[in-house]
Amino acid sequence: xxxxxxxxxxxxxxxxxxxxxxxxxxxxxxxxxxxxxxxxxxxxxxxxxxxxxxxxxxxxxxxxxxxxxxxxxxxxxxxxxxxxxxxxxxxxxxxxxxxxxxxxxxxxxxxxxxxxxxxxxxxxxxxxxxxxxxxxxxxxxxxxxxxxxxxxxxxxxxxxxxxxxxxxxxxxxxxxxxxxxxxxxxxxxxxxxxxxxxxxxxxxxxxxxxxxxxxxxxxxxxxxxxxxxxxxxxxxxxxxxxxxxxxxxxxxxxxxxxxxxxxxxxxxxxxxxxxxxxxxxxxxxxxxxxxxxx
Amino acid sequence: xxxxxxxxxxxxxxxxxxxxxxxxxxxxxxxxxxxxxxxxxxxxxxxxxxxxxxxxxxxxxxxxxxxxxxxxxxxxxxxxxxxxxxxxxxxxxxxxxxxxxxxxxxxxxxxxxxxxxxxxxxxxxxxxxxxxxxxxxxxxxxxxxxxxxxxxxxxxxxxxxxxxxxxxxxxxxxxxxxxxxxxxxxxxxxxxxxxxxxxxxxxxxxxxxxxxxx
Numbered sequence: 277x278x279x280x281x282x283x284x285x286x287x288x289x290x291x292x293x294x295x296x297x298x299x300x301x302x303x304x305x306x307x308x309x310x311x312x313x314x315x316x317x318x319x320x321x322x323x324x325x326x327x328x329x330x331x332x333x334x335x336x337x338x339x340x341x342x343x344x345x346x347x348x349x350x351x352x353x354x355x356x357x358x359x360x361x362x363x364x365x366x367x368x369x370x371x372x373x374x375x376x377x378x379x380x381x382x383x384x385x386x387x388x389x390x391x392x393x394x395x396x397x398x399x400x401x402x403x404x405x406x407x408x409x410x411x412x413x414x415x416x417x418x419x420x421x422x423x424x425x426x427x428x429x430x431x432x433x434x435x436x437x438x439x440x441x442x443x444x445x446x447x448x449x450x451x452x453x454x455x456x457x458x459x460x461x462x463x464x465x466x467x468x469x470x471x472x473x474x475x476x477x478x479x480x481x482x483x484x485x486x487x488x489x490x491x492x493x494x495x496x497x498x499x500x501x502x503x504x505x506x507x508x509x510x511x512x513x514x515x516x517x518x519x520x521x522x523x524x525x526x527x528x529x530x531x532x533x534x535x536x537x538x539x540x541x542x543x544x545x546x547x548x549x550x551x552x553x554x555x556x557x558x559x560x561x562x563x564x565x566x567x568x569x570x
Numbered sequence: 571x572x573x574x575x576x577x578x579x580x581x582x583x584x585x586x587x588x589x590x591x592x593x594x595x596x597x598x599x600x601x602x603x604x605x606x607x608x609x610x611x612x613x614x615x616x617x618x619x620x621x622x623x624x625x626x627x628x629x630x631x632x633x634x635x636x637x638x639x640x641x642x643x644x645x646x647x648x649x650x651x652x653x654x655x656x657x658x659x660x661x662x663x664x665x666x667x668x669x670x671x672x673x674x675x676x677x678x679x680x681x682x683x684x685x686x687x688x689x690x691x692x693x694x695x696x697x698x699x700x701x702x703x704x705x706x707x708x709x710x711x712x713x714x715x716x717x718x719x720x721x722x723x724x725x726x727x728x729x730x731x732x733x734x735x736x737x738x739x740x741x742x743x744x745x746x747x748x749x750x751x752x753x754x755x756x757x758x759x760x761x762x763x764x765x766x767x768x769x770x771x772x773x774x775x776x777x778x779x780x781x782x783x784x
Contacts, residue, residue, distance in 0.1 A: 356722075360769060382729045385721050385739045396722060403726040404769050418769065436730045444751040447763050448727035455766065463730055506733035 281320040281348050281377045282430035285459055285484045290542045291549025292570070293350065293461065293486060294561050295322035298333035307333075308341060310558040315347030317562055317570075320377060322461070322551070325352040329389025336366060339375045350432070351375050354383025359399035360408070360418050367412055371427035379432045379461065380405040403448070406431055406455040431456055435485075436463040436507035437474035446477065453481050461551035463507045464490035466514055468537065472546050484548040487541055491554045491564065492530040495519040531560055535567020542568070571689055573601040573637075573663035574696050575608065575682040580619060586679045587659065592626045594648070594655035595681075596670060598636035598662035605696070607682050608632075608661030616661065616681065628654040636666025645673040652676060704774035710762045712753035717770070719746035725767040 284291055296310045314321050323338030339349035351370050353363065370378065380403075386396040400408065408418055415426040433452040439445035449460070460478075465471045465487050478485050490508070492498045495518035498510040514533060521529040538550050554561050587593060595613050602608025610632050617627045629651025633644040645652065652658065657677040660667045664684040671678040688696030701718045707725065708715050717723045721739045728747035731738030735748040754760050 382722060382724065385731060387739050398722045398724065399772070400769050401722075401724045401726050402729075403766065407766070434730060439728075439730070439732060440734045441748060441751065443755075443760075444728050444732070444747055444763065447751075447760070451726060451764060451766060506731050506738050 281350065282458070284319045285430070285548070289319075289549075291484065291486055292318045292552070292565070293320045293322060293549070294318045294552040294554070294558070295324060295350075295352075296338060296558055297324045297327060297556075298335065298338045300330070300332050302333070304333070304341065307338060308345070311338075311342050311345055311347060313559060314561055315342065315345055317565060318552075319549075320348040320350045322350040322352050322379060325354045325381070325383070326357060326389070327384070329356065329384045329386050329391070331389070331391055336370060336375070339370065340373060343374055348377070349375055350377040350379050352379045352381060353405065354381045355398050355400045355402065355405055356383030356386065356396055359397055363400060363405060364408060364412065364417055367409060367427050367429070368423075368425075371429070376428060377430045377432070378409060379434070380409065380457070381434060402433055403451055403455045406433060406452060406457055410456040430458055432459040432461060433457040434463065435460050435478075437465055437471055438463065438467070438509045439507045449478070450481070453483055457483060459484040459486065459548075461486045462488040464488040464501075464505075464553065466508075466510045466537070468540055468546070470509075471541075472544075475546055486549040486551040487537075487547045489534050489537060489550050489552045489564075491534050491552070491557055491560065492518060493557060494523075494526045494530070495521075527557070527560070531563050531567050534564045535569075538564070538568035538570075571687060572604055572696060573665060574685045574688040574698075575602055575605060575663050576685055577607050577612070577661075577682055578680070583659070583679070583681055584623060587620075587625065587657070590625075590656040590677070590679075592628050592655045592657075593620055594628050594652050594658045594676070595620075595630040596636065596658055596660045596662065596666075597630070597632035598666050599632050599634040600636070602636075602662050602666075602682065603632070613661055616659065620659075628652070633662070633666070633670075636660070636662035637669050639669070641666070641669050642673045645670065703770070703772075704779075705771055707767065710765065710767075711750045712757065712759070712762075714746060714750050714753065716746050716750065719744075719749070723770075725770065727763060 294314050296307055299307055321342055323335040325335040326332055335352050339351045342349035382402040386394050409429050409431045412427045415423050435449045436445055495515050498515045501508045502510045518529055552561055597608040597613040613630050620627055631648050633641050657679050659679045659681050661681045667678050667680045686698040688698050691697050698718055703717050716725050721737055732745040735745055737743045737745050
């Protein structure tokens, strides 16, 4: 079954994806509310996989909920918690349940999360997981055995356009494309000139690039991310713009900035779409879209 | 090359010695002397700490190389004091503890945790450079093992946590893939970084690993 997300990706339309985080516990109320808010406003919704190595309800569970609610899920799969047997099993399961999009990630390191003594698995890496998806589509598994029923996925990956040094990141980006990535959702970007330069390089490859848009909810958050999150760089002018805003208006300013960036990316056809990460403030994603003119 | 060890907390040692009132202490003249975790000084310090909690130290020795078969001789030389103890508290790496356990009939208690096999980069600074995985790829990674030097053991390039040449897990630690990139670039061999590395064979030498040299 061809994923409807794949059709959108190839339609030439400016693609919009966003993401929801599953709960820590069995109370799905908030996650389901976010899915309800987003499912008709975006082309697909990612479900994070124990993001920041924090144990939660599984990504596949969130994806099933999206399917049940009539949305289009993107299954985020990291290599941190499962070996190659478990990863392949989950791909089989996802495929049988109409979850046809997968984002292949290496995964954050264990010590950044809330189970600091756990074993980081990393039996495969993001590239090898992409290759595994393509192998399983051909009807084989990693052990060289024949599958009784193959999978079919629209497979994606991530790239960090602001990584320093950049060249190793670009080499891995190209390896991911060779391994079978059809689309990329980038790490959060803020400097559109830098991003346009990255796109100048990326355009030569037959892949769709969705720029990562992380909502800035305060000047403090912008400063913190620039100082602490690898590959995130918020220009000083943007931090100043937030800092000059009264505290109670800061979130609205963040929404305005995100909307402005999305509009600019679309207007100048810099990339193929955006992936909006509101990080705990998913309820304002429709406002970001409105601010962007959608 | 040294076995890098760290002394267990005295609380844990005390717990392990519960029920053993007479203790024989064994140090090692090689790695743990060098790392100051099981040389003469540390053995004497342990002796005095044990005496403070009313343990009888029946004797002590620092074997030249605890993991070597010559340890059998050292155990014979100290036979009487060992017989006079309920257990041996061993301040060598786990290889030494294992070796000694085959020569004495007393329970062996490790006083140290064995961390890794390290090489000395600069005086006193030890680093793990090989995980003994049985499938060496450092010919393609400029002599730097990514299985060991990358926190996640990634073999196909840096992850998104690479941060200005440092690792997201510890800002003091270098990103292995930045180091590999810089060396390969200087050698004009960046094409090696573009090569796809297949999944690692974790059963290249299945555990427990043994070898017989004929």
